Amino acid sequence: MQHDKILILDFGSQVTQLIARRIREAHVYCEVHPCDVSSDWVRGFAADGRLKGVVLSGSHASVYEVDDKAPEAVYELGVPVLGICYGMQTMAQQLGGKVEGSHTREFGYAEVRARGHTALLKDIADFTTPEGHGMLKVWMSHGDKVTELPPGFKLMASTPSCPIAGMADEARRFYGVQFHPEVTHTVQGRALLERFVLEICGTSPDWVMRDHIAEAVEKIREQVGDEEVILGLSGGVDSSVAAALIHRAIGDQLTCVFVDHGLLRLNEGDMVMEMFAGKLHAKVVRVDASELFLGELAGVSDPEQKRKIIGRLFVDVFKAEAAKLTSSGASTKGAKWLAQGTIYPDVIESGGAKSKKAVTIKSHHNVGGLPEQLGLKLLEPLRDLFKDEVRELGVALGLPHDMVYRHPFPGPGLGVRILGEVKKDYADLLRRADAIFIEELRSTIEPHSGKSWYDLTSQAFTVFLPVKSVGVMGDGRTYDYVVALRAVQTSDFMTADWAELPYSLLKRVSGRIINEVRGINRVTYDVSSKPPATIEWE
Numbered sequence: 421m422q423h424d425k426i427l428i429l430d431f432g433s434q435v436t437q438l439i440a441r442r443i444r445e446a447h448v449y450c451e452v453h454p455c456d457v458s459s460d461w462v463r464g465f466a467a468d469g470r471l472k473g474v475v476l477s478g479s480h481a482s483v484y485e486v487d488d489k490a491p492e493a494v495y496e497l498g499v500p501v502l503g504i505c506y507g508m509q510t511m512a513q514q515l516g517g518k519v520e521g522s523h524t525r526e527f528g529y530a531e532v533r534a535r536g537h538t539a540l541l542k543d544i545a546d547f548t549t550p551e552g553h554g555m556l557k558v559w560m561s562h563g564d565k566v567t568e569l570p571p572g573f574k575l576m577a578s579t580p581s582c583p584i585a586g587m588a589d590e591a592r593r594f595y596g597v598q599f600h601p602e603v604t605h606t607v608q609g610r611a612l613l614e615r616f617v618l619e620i621c622g623t624s625p626d627w628v629m630r631d632h633i634a635e636a637v638e639k640i641r642e643q644v645g646d647e648e649v650i651l652g653l654s655g656g657v658d659s660s661v662a663a664a665l666i667h668r669a670i671g672d673q674l675t676c677v678f679v680d681h682g683l684l685r686l687n688e689g690d691m692v693m694e695m696f697a698g699k700l701h702a703k704v705v706r707v708d709a710s711e712l713f714l715g716e717l718a719g720v721s722d723p724e725q726k727r728k729i730i731g732r733l734f735v736d737v738f739k740a741e742a743a744k745l746t747s748s749g750a751s752t753k754g755a756k757w758l759a760q761g762t763i764y765p766d767v768i769e770s771g772g773a774k775s776k777k778a779v780t781i782k783s784h785h786n787v788g789g790l791p792e793q794l795g796l797k798l799l800e801p802l803r804d805l806f807k808d809e810v811r812e813l814g815v816a817l818g819l820p821h822d823m824v825y826r827h828p829f830p831g832p833g834l835g836v837r838i839l840g841e842v843k844k845d846y847a848d849l850l851r852r853a854d855a856i857f858i859e860e861l862r863s864t865i866e867p868h869s870g871k872s873w874y875d876l877t878s879q880a881f882t883v884f885l886p887v888k889s890v891g892v893m894g895d896g897r898t899y900d901y902v903v904a905l906r907a908v909q910t911s912d913f914m915t916a917d918w919a920e921l922p923y924s925l926l927k928r929v930s931g932r933i934i935n936e937v938r939g940i941n942r943v944t945y946d947v948s949s950k951p952p953a954t955i956e957w958e
């Protein structure tokens with residue numbers, strides 16, 4: 421890989437990944453590493469001559485609570501450094517300035533006055549005051565602040581409550597901002613970060629997914645040689661894009677294993693087969709394990725127990741298939757590699773700084789430990805990419821837009837969307853009701869944005885409630901099941917709002933489900949936000 425690169429040192433802020441995403445959106449390659457890497461590590465990282473700049477992230481902590489510092493080498497490499505929030509404070513402290521704690525936190529919107537005509541903020545402003553001062557609308561979140569500039573620095577930005585809201589040493593190209601340019605609330609944040617990486621660091625914007633394919637293909641071929649690879653295909657975005665990419669690289673040396681646990685959405689299995697076996701001509705083994713899964717789930721109603729059973733069976737079935745493919749047989753030399761759709765956020769979270777507590781939701785598809793058990797080497801061709809980039813890559817590889825921009829679907833599938841005991845009849849009813857909901861979301865366009873309600877929601881689905889209610893249809897009384905519709909909007913799935921879908925849309929969905937799915941006579945809409953509710957019902 422010949423790309424210029426930016427190093428982001430993570431001091432544990434909730435929004436560090438956003439710094440990386442903004443820089444990647446400027447088509448510049450960057451990597452996030454924990455702040456407690458050593459100076460030797462930093463020098464090693466820079467040894468190939470491609471490191472063009474360093475960003476020090478914010479932190480959830482105060483400089484007085486933790487003694488996290490940037491490794492000294494960061495200031496000695498001769499490359500530009502940008503400190504954000506805590507990153508600016510630690511820079512100030514390490515270079516001879518002063519930081520003071522404060523009892524009051526400044527949190528939220530602020531207007532910052534640009535000062536000193538620095539290269540970083542030149543001509544970047546949201547408005548100009550009558551006195552001619554350039555002003556920035558920013559987002560702040562800090563208690564401590566820099567109270568004395570380090571030698572060599574000048575003032576770059578200020579607010580009435582934070583007189584040193586930005587500082588610059590233009591000879592060394594060291595900059596600090598107390599506000600957060602990586603969040604979208606900071607209107608010029610993107611312009612500021614682009615200015616830093618493209619102009620001040622002088623990187624070339626050559627990180628483009630379309631071009632990445634050739635590079636990734638070459639890397640896979642180099643890694644794998646003429647050996648064979650197996651991959652667990654779930655139909656989700658990550659495993660699908662990984663499969664398409666690896667197939668592009670090594671064709672028939674890849675075998676995909678698709679385990680159908682009987683808890684997939686309507687026609688999902690057939691669609692996955694049609695796409696990968698039909699259109700891409702990839703080798704796909706479809707394992708119909710629905711009887712096994714539904715059999716083991718019979719009589720079990722506890723959500724966690726259901727998850728455990730599904731997870732265990734999934735690994736068992738996958739292992740059994742993999743074992744067939746790893747032993748040399750008539751059709752295969754025996755696979756030596758297990759491919760996984762691990763993406764960059766998983767990598768960052770598992771390698772986080774010791775001070776950071778990452779909250780991760782694990783999926784049973786993330787079959788940890790399997791490569792060792794099966795004696796396989798691990799192939800992870802997406803481990804440098806963010807989700808947005810994985811999607812772009814998927815489209816560039818020719819996967820259908822609808823597949824690549826699909827809402828997330830939990831590993832245990834409909835198993836956690838049928839409350840209590842899972843039965844095949846329930847799953848069949850739920851599949852049909854859910855397909856109607858999704859179809860209507862896709863076909864209903866919101867006029868202001870011109871987008872469909874599917875694209876305007878982050879996740880939407882139907883939940884099967886194993887209770888019966890009375891209804892009337894024609895001349896007869898019905899006594900049938902109830903479903904709940906759930907649609908949420910969220911940026912990180914940690915918190916979520918229920919979506920304010922138009923009544924007309926809800927009415928159409930409810931009418932169609934009740935008329936078309938015999939066995940369901942009542943439809944409700946879930947108006948609970950997360951927290952305190954979760955997105956899934958189980």
Ligand code: XMP
Pocket residue numbers: 727781782783784785828829830831832879913950953954955956957958
């Ligand atoms: P909750 O329900 O916790 O869901 O608000 C947050 C996100 O995680 C997904 N989810 C799962 N994904 N295995 C998965 O692979 C699971 O067991 C699981 N449980 C929840 C959920 O769909 C949502 O996107």
